[in-house]
């Protein structure tokens with residue numbers, strides 16, 4: 001009997017939570033060497049359990065909805081991803097806007113106590129692309145410009161706002177701003193992007209190995 005997808009999503013999210021706790025502990029621990037060795041053995045046992053049934057790298061997860069673009073293992077927002085911060089994102093499609101909320105922990109540290117700049121770039125890229133997609137202009141990031149204005153500290157609740165700018169054929173522009181939740185007047189970082197929607201025949205080529213429909217990366221008309 002096919003598994004219930006909602007129940008599987010719950011289980012994937014619970015494993016994601018547990019693994020994120022594990023990763024946080026792994027990058028912060030100062031336990032003695034024998035405990036590190038024991039933890040490595042235990043982690044190996046978990047790996048063996050999960051490897052009993054693996055997807056190929058291009059295969060889309062059974063919990064995903066590729067038409068809408070919902071990805072349960074997204075490194076940005078995926079509930080099942082051990083490496084995602086994860087960011088919670090809310091779409092406001094009528095306003096061409098989306099808002100992400102995230103607190104970045106030790107695993108994404110750059111300079112001591114600060115968030116890695118590459119991690120800020122991925123968070124900005126996500127809200128930039130998503131603000132366009134939510135308004136019906138799905139596309140790949142063609143250019144991304146990040147301006148780092150202030151150091152961003154670990155453990156601080158952050159708010160990222162992406163806004164769709166102009167749309168010209170398959171090309172859209174978007175801007176994004178990153179602030180601390182408790183100091184919304186101070187810009188910590190900004191992003192600008194050009195997003196280009198794939199022609200449908202090109203999308204078929206690019207995503208052929210997934211064996212699935214991929215409407216979310218083209219200019220959308222029917223997927224929702």
Ligand SMILES: CCCCCCCCCC(=O)SCCNC(=O)CCNC(=O)[C@H](O)C(C)(C)COP(=O)(O)OP(=O)(O)OC[C@H]1O[C@@H](n2cnc3c(N)ncnc32)[C@H](O)[C@@H]1OP(=O)(O)O
Nearest residue numbers: 069070125126129130140141142143169170171194196198
């Ligand atoms: C709910 C989930 C939300 C998920 C959000 C996830 C966000 C993730 C975002 C990403 O990370 S995307 C992954 C990283 N990006 C890529 O992999 C893109 C790789 N590059 C390409 O595939 C192609 O270069 C690209 C699709 C961007 C453009 O190829 P095309 O062959 O479709 O472009 P073409 O040359 O036909 O140009 C189409 C239009 O775009 C314009 N264009 C293309 N590249 C451009 C560029 N770099 N800058 C400005 N404009 C550009 C081009 O001028 C033209 O404008 P016009 O129609 O007005 O003439």
